[in-house]
Amino acid sequence: IAASFLSQILPAFSDLLRGPRVSRLVPVQQSLRSGEIRDVEVYSSPLAEGDRTYIYSVIHDITERLANERQMRLTEVVFETADPMLVFDQHRSVIRVNNSFCQVTGFHRDEIVGRTVPMLQYGYEDQRFVTMIWEHVDLHGRWEGEVWTYRKDGKIFPKWSTFRAVWSQDRKILNYVESFYDLSRQRDLEARMQALSRTDALTGLLNRSALMEQLEMAHMQANLSQTKGALVVVDIDEFQAINDALGHTSGDVMLTLVTKRLEEMAKGLGVVARLGSDEFAILIPTLLEKGRSPDEVLQQFLENAHRLLVQDYILVDHAYSFTISMGATIFGGEKRKEPLETIIQEAGIALHDAKKKGRNGIVVFEPAMAQSRGDVFHFTEDLRKALNLNEFLLYLQPQVDEHERIYGVESLLRWHYHGETMISPDRFIPVAEETGLIVPIGTWVFQQSCEILRLLHRFDDRLTISINVSPKQFYEDEFVDVVLKTVEQFSIDPHFITIEVTEGLLMEHYDTTVAKLRRLSASGFTISIDDFGTGFSSLSYLKDLPVDELKIDKSFVNNMMHDHDAAMIVETIIGMAKNLGLTVIAEGVETVEQKNRLLSMGCDRFQGYLFSQPKPREDLFQDS
Template identity: 35%
Template sequence: DNDFFGVTGSDIALETLLAQLPIGDREQHLLVFDAKGQLLAHPDLDKTTLEQYGREGKKLLTEDFVNPDLQKLVSETIRLKLPESANSFVQDGETHIINIRKVENLNWYIGIYKKRSSALSALEELKVKFFGLFILYAILVALLLHQALYQLVLRRIHSLVNAVVSFGKGQLQTEFPKANKDEIGTLNGSFRDMAIEIRKLIDGLNQRISEKEIAEKAANRLSKAVAFSGTGVVITNQDFEIKYVNPKMVEMTGFEERHFIGSPLLNIISQEMAILVDDIDIDLRSRNYWRGDTLLQGNERQSVWVSLSISPIREDGGEITSYVASAQDISFVKESQRKMEQLAYFDTLTGLANRTFFRMQLRKSMALAERGHYAFALFYFDLDEFKRINDTLGHDAGDQLLVEVANRLKKRLRTEDTIARLGGDEFAVLLSGIEHQTHAMEVANTIQRTLNEPIKLGNNEVIISASIGITMAPFDSQEEDQLLKHADLAMYEAKAKGRNTFHFYSQELNAAANERLFIENELRTGIREGQFRVYYQPQVDCRNNQVVGYEALIRWFHPKEGMIPPTKFIPIAEATGLIVELGAWILQEACEFAARLASQDLKNNISINLSARQFKDANLVSTLDKIIKQTGVEPKRLHLELTESMLMGHVEAAILQLHQLKALGVSISIDDFGTGYSSLSYLKRFPVDILKVDRSFVKDIPQDSNDMEITAAIIAMAQKLKLNVVAEGVETIEQIEFLQNNNCYIVQGYYYSKPIPEDELPALYEQLNSLNS
């Protein structure tokens, strides 16, 4: 709105301003002065000079720094107040050109000067450049004229001459210059047309020559290929008369070439394949070709398996003029197939059928049985105590035994029967045409008699036996897998009956197998859900009817099946390995029970059975040590019961394990003594504290005098070895009296109590007290 508010600005130091100006360099110099002749900037004006003039209070005047000639121009410029002027002056003997401009607002004068020679040198250079360019343009014009003349006339003539000379030298692919409408172009066109015609004639001749050479080479190659081929080749006429055979055919058959020439083609086929000759002849006459595998007739040598192919040779019109037969030797392939089949379907050790071939034959037999009027028996067996022979005599002796068993089976059974080794010492036999068990029993007895004959293995003679399971088809089952399962169940039943026998499948075996599977599945659930309880059977001193200890016995109360006997689930737990987990739980429960009895000042010896799998468990000692420390039970109160058979498997390992257990302070008891090996030489090496007389010797006392003598002998032996004795299965007063008379006082059995839960112990103590009273 045209209102005045004030003035603003900033100061710039003169030194800062002048520092931005080119005061002096190699080519030109700068001079700044004001209207009063005071010097503001000059090449000779440095900081030292300024400080000197400042100290002396002197003014910087131009006349102190420039020569008189330049001072004259400066004075004239100031005097005339020229806004712009250009002139020259002499300095150091050389003329300089200066241009002075006035800065009106500052009332300053700025002059730029440089040597005259330096300023004019650029002009001289420009003149030289213009002269040089003129010369270059002249040369360029001359070259353009020469090039135009060469392109339009000389090059075309030279190209035509070179093309004619090259063509004359036989270079037929020479390219002639393109034809133009002038005389030179017409001449080029004429020469090019002539060259094309000559080239066509020569190309035609060369092509005919090349085709002839190629045909001759191809025929020569084909002839050599047939002659040197690794395939036997026979060429006939249209009537199948042999006209040519190559060396390979001669080599394969052993006949000379003249044997083939003129003879019928089909004579090359072996007489063993005579049934095939008529079919080949029919195919050749109806379809003009044949292909397949056959045998070639050999000359005093074995016939050769070949892949034979017979094909017609037709002329251009389609007429058949001859036939060619090629025979590729496939003897190696056939032999490889035979070996592969041998490996795939037969056992390499015994030569018997293997599992794969056996299953194939079983499927075929099942298919025939389904159609009716066909029955067969399936035998499934293994060799009793084969592992013992393998371990004692070595695997080579075991292999020799298997070979001998296979040979005996092949000699005694019919050729139409399938004998297979399924693996290890397991064998199976398919007996065709067996409809009745009596016939199968006869064969089973034959097999057992055959195997029972002594077998010489090196310097040793062994006698083996087999446990045979028998199932009848299609009566027992019409399914392959079920039939194998039935035979397997029957074999295990034969083993359970004492081995060296046979057993037929029955529905009861199947029910037992299903029950076993049910128990095996339910065991895991039972352990997880706590379905097991520990019952305790008291061990009583029969002299005063006082309880001295207990045996811990496991009981399984299934939520649906009720109580499952230990005789059913313990073997399955042992086989599956679950006995280790179950046994650790029993140890824990029994030790806690003993600790509770100790807190009540009651006798608290506790006997716990160890299974074979549990005894061999590497963690048994550490687990037991942990339980003893956790429950606080006295180790000497803990009696671990083991059977003789558990200790006799690997004696040295068993002794080591027993000593490790004894180091914990526990007692070792031999359970069921007298029913196993009863080797006294080993018994004295075992760190045993207690012998338990098996119930099988006690139950028939006093009726069986033999049992009485055995029991008395066991008690006497234990006393001589300074071992404690416990009698199991005591049920009558007569048995009590007999044991007392033989100095066996610790008894266990139904006479005093059956196994009971812990909460029934008070009633037991009352009962025993009543006996004392």
């Protein structure tokens, strides 16, 4: 017997001999010859024989028992501190729930324990779906997915559930365990992000993408009911001069005043949207008025609207006025079922014609206008020729860190139409996407961006460049090969290039998209999700994507100073990104207050007018 063992039990033996002669149970540790230490329990009892007293002992090895007890205590701690959990017996009756389950659902243990699976209501899921879950668990041992269920108060909520089977050694099911994560806050956040992504940050009006949805529904309804609707585009003439004279803050106030008048005149007739900095749209789904033709109804509306819009605006006790150009087109009825982009183009052509005639006027689109310009697709032909005529330009907008030091730039495409007019990307990018011209244009942008990066590295070889990639371009089979060939051609290290893609792109052709992104990431490119929060992708997928950076959309940045929901969304995005090890950059930062608020939330990279407007590359190099 080892001396260490005797030293642990001899004091107990002495107590037995001196005190009451009762049995004693002593837990001790025994070191085996192999060096292994075992937990043992020594049961000792005195035995009198004549004038002598003996002690006999029985030794039990309790190592496994103590290990099981420790495991049970650990399991108990984990069970009560983990996500909501239910334990079922082999007959699928609940035998146990933890505190988290009671806190999330509002049920008390006694109200759940003993209930069988059919008695547990699953919100929107029918019994066939629930049966399928259990059959899958019985066969594969596990099922994971989103289900809807009830709280005690009767409210339905979404949860991400994981069901597991607990098997015996002979592969018989002993228990089932369900753990889940309440998705309510995440779904609420996604809904708020979706709502904010559909509206313009400054005016609260619908944005372009939301307008397109409304236009699609109105167009469909007009064709089905053989009625006519109208799309009106409104432009403030020379608004840049107003901004320069009054400053951006006063210019923004002026835009909100214009918004109020637009909403006033469209009330009960249609919806208003903001298409660009000084361009608005009014969608009138139905041009109906007894005794008058749709053309007459539209003309009367345009005249009344124009008369109201050009009246003085009062700003800080001063009256200001400006001229307004309006272009409109009628859709639906007996007219051909034109594509939505054609409706947008027709309204744009009418607006362009109004400006050509000296501004401050109204023009309704007529087929002759299209014919005088080649046809309605002449705009597309001009776009097709623009690449060969060198009408495209790349502007650069700096990206800065928390100390406002430039660490990179984003390349932004501009179209200098016929060397005279700058056409907004909001107008020509959708057309380029629709026609497929975005592919050669996108290739040109990538090549030019590589050339610019090479020039930038003459000033600072640490600078990066961010390049936007359209979905149509990305889905091309040869896209990754073209990108890799381009960086090789320009001798550029891919680590200095950030490829910006949209959330919508990530949700389409998921497997192919992820495979391409992984190939780009493995080659050294940084992958960024542009305008994050506007595409309504599920936040659940983010952790599985090969993404390095999130760009917070400027609509959230603009709204967060006065909208609690927007502020919460921004803070959540930043926190989530940090937890996933992603970089965060906020775009559209225009004020020091916005920057400071973002810094307090943990965002330390910025882009926006506070630091610099987009500039031609020559100007940026000159500033450098």
